[in-house]
Amino acid sequence: xxxxxxxxxxxxxxxxxxxxxxxxxxxxxxxxxxxxxxxxxxxxxxxxxxxxxxxxxxxxxxxxxxxxxxxxxxxxxxxxxxxxxxxxxxxxxxxxxxxxxxxxxxxxxxxxxxxxxxxxxxxxxxxxxxxxxxxxxxxxxxxxxxxxxxxxxxxxxxxxxxxxxxxxxxxxxxxxxxxxxxxxxxxxxxxxxxxxxxxxxxxxxxxxxxxxxxxxxxxxxxxxxxxxxxxxxxxxxxxxxxxxxxxxxxxxxxxxxxxxxxxxxxxxxxxxxxxxxxxxxxxxxxxxxxxxxxxxxxxxxxxxxxxxxxxxxxxxxxxxxxxxxxxxxxxxxxxxxxxxxxxxxxxxxxxxxxxxxxxxxxxxxxxxxxxxx
Amino acid sequence: xxxxxxxxxxxxxxxxxxxxxxxxxxxxxxxxxxxxxxxxxxxxxxxxxxxxxxxxxxxxxxxxxxxxxxxxxxxxxxxxxxxxxxxxxxxxxxxxxxxxxxxxxxxxxxxxxxxxxxxxxxxxxxxxxxxxxxxxxxxxxxxxxxxxxxxxxxxxxxxxxxxxxxxxxxxxxxxxxxxxxxxxxxxxxxxxxxxxxxxxxxxxxxxxxxxxxxxxxxxxxxxxxxxxxxxxxxxxxxxxxxxxxxxxxxxxxxxxxxxxxxxxxxxxxxxxxxxxxxxxxxxxxxxxxxxxxxxxxxxxxxxxxxxxxxxxxxxxxxxxx
Ligand SMILES: Nc1ncnc2c1ncn2[C@@H]1O[C@H](COP(=O)(O)OP(=O)(O)OP(=O)(O)O)[C@@H](O)[C@H]1O
Ligand SMILES: [Mg+2]
Numbered sequence: 001x002x003x004x005x006x007x008x009x010x011x012x013x014x015x016x017x018x019x020x021x022x023x024x025x026x027x028x029x030x031x032x033x034x035x036x037x038x039x040x041x042x043x044x045x046x047x048x049x050x051x052x053x054x055x056x057x058x059x060x061x062x063x064x065x066x067x068x069x070x071x072x073x074x075x076x077x078x079x080x081x082x083x084x085x086x087x088x089x090x091x092x093x094x095x096x097x098x099x100x101x102x103x104x105x106x107x108x109x110x111x112x113x114x115x116x117x118x119x120x121x122x123x124x125x126x127x128x129x130x131x132x133x134x135x136x137x138x139x140x141x142x143x144x145x146x147x148x149x150x151x152x153x154x155x156x157x158x159x160x161x162x163x164x165x166x167x168x169x170x171x172x173x174x175x176x177x178x179x180x181x182x183x184x185x186x187x188x189x190x191x192x193x194x195x196x197x198x199x200x201x202x203x204x205x206x207x208x209x210x211x212x213x214x215x216x217x218x219x220x221x222x223x224x225x226x227x228x229x230x231x232x233x234x235x236x237x238x239x240x241x242x243x244x245x246x247x248x249x250x251x252x253x254x255x256x257x258x259x260x261x262x263x264x265x266x267x268x269x270x271x272x273x274x275x276x277x278x279x280x281x282x283x284x285x286x287x288x289x290x291x292x293x294x295x296x297x298x299x300x301x302x303x304x305x306x307x308x309x310x311x312x313x314x315x316x317x318x319x320x321x322x323x324x325x326x327x328x329x330x331x332x333x334x335x336x337x338x339x340x341x342x343x344x345x346x347x348x349x350x351x352x353x354x355x356x357x358x359x360x361x362x363x364x365x366x367x368x369x370x371x372x373x
Numbered sequence: 374x375x376x377x378x379x380x381x382x383x384x385x386x387x388x389x390x391x392x393x394x395x396x397x398x399x400x401x402x403x404x405x406x407x408x409x410x411x412x413x414x415x416x417x418x419x420x421x422x423x424x425x426x427x428x429x430x431x432x433x434x435x436x437x438x439x440x441x442x443x444x445x446x447x448x449x450x451x452x453x454x455x456x457x458x459x460x461x462x463x464x465x466x467x468x469x470x471x472x473x474x475x476x477x478x479x480x481x482x483x484x485x486x487x488x489x490x491x492x493x494x495x496x497x498x499x500x501x502x503x504x505x506x507x508x509x510x511x512x513x514x515x516x517x518x519x520x521x522x523x524x525x526x527x528x529x530x531x532x533x534x535x536x537x538x539x540x541x542x543x544x545x546x547x548x549x550x551x552x553x554x555x556x557x558x559x560x561x562x563x564x565x566x567x568x569x570x571x572x573x574x575x576x577x578x579x580x581x582x583x584x585x586x587x588x589x590x591x592x593x594x595x596x597x598x599x600x601x602x603x604x605x606x607x608x609x610x611x612x613x614x615x616x617x618x619x620x621x622x623x624x625x626x627x628x629x630x631x632x633x634x635x636x637x638x639x640x641x642x643x644x645x646x647x648x649x650x651x652x653x654x655x656x657x658x659x660x661x662x663x664x665x666x667x668x669x670x671x672x673x674x675x676x677x678x679x680x681x682x683x684x685x686x687x688x689x690x691x692x693x694x
Contacts, residue, residue, distance in 0.1 A: 003478070003479055007477070010465075013462070017464030104460060105457075106459055107460050107462065108428060109426075109456025109458075109459055110461060111477070112427065113452070114474070116477060372388070372428070
């Protein structure tokens, strides 16, 4: 145990000695404090602890819009920008040199000729890196948690889902980075290739979403028709096979607030989707299953926040009314989208990500334990 | 169980890329001695130590260290190592490096404190112990490196070029320290090509070149030949005297005549002859063969590393027209 703790302590000292560590900690605090400084008063929304206020009577303290705005600022900028992106990049850069440094001839002579086996050294270094991220994200989320209490008056424990989510995203990329670092012993190469992996993974995820949307759209035909005829659902016999139980569902839109369509009504008809798109999606999803799934993991955390969190926000109906994305049709669309993009398969994302990290770390660990230094 | 702290047979190492660094090394190191592994650059000395301390894996051969097969983790707790080009975490202080090593070797906190103080004093680093490594000079790092190798109270200590960068006073202290360690019953295994370093303290040596051991044994046993009187004089020998000396099997070079005998009686006629020449005899001494002579004799003065296999052979240069 003592050797292991010694290694951990050394990892911590090593991190602490690097400028990037303090840059990361400083930026993290800065972002947290800026978020903390956003608030609502009798006139509208304010930032920098009231130093600057944008007047908006819809968004005064305690209003539903203030509520939604605050949550959106968090999900879009703080979680979506800082946590998902910048914090992870900084953490990766901070930890990039840990393994290549340990394998340098001079330091390996110190580290790996002693009681701890190489596997111990490997695990200690890995644990050290994860601890670093855990503490950093943990502290950050605690500040945000307090900010939610202060500004919105709720203890929103769902925020803490971001801690394992960020940790898992980090682990995914880091496991790959460690593998490259162990293989090449080059910090630069490992950073570059990890960013490349991230880019590829994000592109595939984005492509799945895009193709998915097209597929979804190909499943409906839009038209303009008479309300009288189309008020009820009707069976449209299929031309090729009359016996087939094909139901083309024809729906009628309620007249919306948007009067662009005039007095006429939009008609949406469900048809057979474009199957070539479907096979594209399947292929992309298959490919993506071999990549770390960062966006889906962060999306899962966000969903936890919004879904579970609503109860914490008190009046659900207020939130729903204020929220723009809870229309019935949107819900249906979202369901379909989820089915296509696999977004709802929470365990799939987590599971394949864990497998990815495990495989990468096994390969890295194996190489680390066997390599001549 | 073997009586030797190190008992190796047929250790081979071929690096990736095909460099055959060790070509079947057999070596026995008895307990409680200072053992010198000598060899020119690229002989395979460091490779040998790296194999014994698990930094690299051997390609073949077998052996035991402290009675356990090489590579055994538990055994490493009783081993100290000052690696070649040692690099300690630059953010640690000298003291912390020693404590770090102790922590890795599972030494209790109380003992660590005690031994660290003691070792810092021994290597003369007490005053500079709280400065970070990156502010140290080369020799200072080497001193700390030596201290960290001893903090776990090892039975066998591997020192790879230990006095690299250490000043003369430091070297003298180092020799005293190594002797003291031996007197405590430890075995010290030193890799070096600085022969003068080793000569006064070493008990046994092995001379290695190109991955093979050419000679091994007690220093005295290795150098029985080639000792004799050296008579120094001022002036120029007549050519007649010089040719007579040469006929008699003596060596003449720049004001010295060397005999291959250690018998004082054999030296007298040579002294007489030099004085007859009207020259002044400035010194008479018994010259024993230095480690360097021994080394050059065995290695053949060829201290250049073996070429890499596959490296292009330099073609004879063609004079430009
Ligand atoms: N990592 C490596 N990969 C390939 N060849 C290597 C490697 N390390 C050493 N060698 C080769 O193995 C041979 C022995 O090297 P080694 O470092 O053991 O020599 P040495 O006796 O310690 O020399 P020196 O006195 O210069 O320290 C050399 O020819 C060297 O080129
Ligand atoms: Mg060497």
